[in-house]
Amino acid sequence: MALLDGKVAIITGGANGIGLAIAQKFAAEGAAPVIADLKTPAEENFFFVETNVTQPASLTNLVDQVVAKYGHIDVLVANAGITEHKGPVSQLDEENWNAVINVDLNGVVLTNKYVVAQMEKQGTPASVINTSSILGVVGAANSQAYSAAKAGVANFTRSQG
Ligand SMILES: NC(=O)c1ccc[n+]([C@@H]2O[C@H](COP(=O)([O-])OP(=O)(O)OC[C@H]3O[C@@H](n4cnc5c(N)ncnc54)[C@H](O)[C@@H]3O)[C@@H](O)[C@H]2O)c1
DSSP, X not given: OOTTTTOEEEEETTTSHHHHHHHHHHHHTTOEEEEEESSOOSSSSSEEEEOOTTOHHHHHHHHHHHHHHHSOOOEEEEOOOOOOOOOOGGGXXXXXXXXXXXXXXXXXXXXXXXXXXXXXXXXXXXXXXEOOOTHHXXXXXXXOHHHHHHHHHHHHHHTOO
């Protein structure tokens, strides 16, 4: 028996990079990965739901589609993220600040809200993994939005009931 046999796992930002590697590893352990991303995945053998993690209606659609197909959600990996325009705070690109906070922090929080509501309804054990970064712990020179967002993700995750 594999570690994740029968588990349904949503991976946001799973179309490529770290998220896709997580999906591949989960599948190797018996899980059914669901890729939730703005972009079509680089690999076609996983169930894909086009999703924007900053949009509640898109997250509701994600949950509805996964429940319609599998009946339950056991794991969430809130991994979708974008990078930032780095620079001194006096030169802060406010539009980029808002975009990074919106995807990297607000997107994680909203994804948790809608997916965890479904997990609570099921009443069975479930897991949530939110992707932060070492920059969320130590920061980095001229990294304003990304370091702040990732620190927010870490403390948001620590603060669940
Ligand atoms: N690559 C690194 O060195 C590193 C280090 C620490 C943490 N991280 C974090 O790991 C995660 C994945 O990083 P990666 O390097 O694989 O990045 P990546 O750019 O390869 O993948 C990110 C994915 O997120 C998707 N995405 C972006 N905005 C979205 C939105 N609004 N809704 C849905 N999907 C959206 C993109 O389409 C993309 O497929 C990110 O949260 C990143 O901040 C990465």
